[in-house]
Amino acid sequence: MGIIRQGILGGFRKKTGTVVGARYRNRDVIRGLPRPSSKPATELQTSQRSRFGLVTGVLSWISEYIELFYGNRSDANSPMNEAVAYHLKEAIKVVGSSIEMDYTKLMFARGRLKLPPTLRLAASVEGKVDFEWSNEVGADNKFRDATDMANLLVYNPAKDEFVSLMAAAPRSAGIFKLQLPLEYGEDDVYCYINFSSTLTKGLVSESRYVGKIQIVAT
Incomplete structure (x- = not known):
């Protein structure tokens, strides 16, 4: 059932008969219901659907990071839409006859805040990962x-599985030892x-892939 909010000349939401009302880029729009097709999907359509399903499946696990840190929040393009578009274009690789996510290209944030010039990883004892970054020389500023x-x-x-931690440490600390689940040993x-x-x-920085590392078992 459609909902008319401003009389017969106003925009409406949901399905009414054979049309659907919606809000798109600050405008009320009406579109027809899609017609069912008896034609089998083409190879290109199947590939596109597989890629889209792969990307959205991965990003759904880090949706909180995406919504907080990725791009702008305009009506035209949500942070998740921007993230999906980037990963469809840049973060899928073909392996034989299958497609896989290239996790070295994964990005959960975009912004103008500056990253430290040097980022490093080290695997320490008891299943921890040491994230290290350099302390820049110079006065603080907006970025x-x-x-x-x-x-x-x-x-x-x-x-x-993903493990995440927000606000782990201030930039001035230069290091944070992230504890991972014990069953990650040797992964x-x-x-x-x-x-x-x-x-x-x-105000955020872009995210950066720091590297791949083997966890030291306890």
Whole structure:
């Protein structure tokens, strides 16, 4: 059932008969219902659907990071839509006859805050990953401040799991030891980082793939 909010000349929502009302880019629009097709999907259509399903499936696990840190929040393009578009174009690789996500290209954030010039990883004892970053020389400014907070993300392909921690440590700390589940011992994991401002709401850096590392078993 459609809902008419401003009389017969106003926009409406949901399905009414054979049309659907919606709000798109600040405009009320009406579109017809799609007609069912008896034609089998083409190879290109099947490939596109597989790619879209792969990307949205991965990003759904880190949707909180995407919504907070990725791009703008305009009506025209949501952070998730921007992230999906990027990963469809840049983060899918073909392996034989199948497609896979290239986790070295995974990005959960885009922004103007500056990243430290040097980022490093080290695997320490007891299943921890040491994220290390350099402390820049020079005065703080809008796009780099000692109070900026590091946000961390780790993906374990063997377990098909993400581990995340927001506001792990301030930029001034230069290091954070992230504890991973004990069952990750001897697994290889992909590691990522970005920074977010504590002084300016919504000001974040892009995320960066720091590297792949094997977890030291306890």
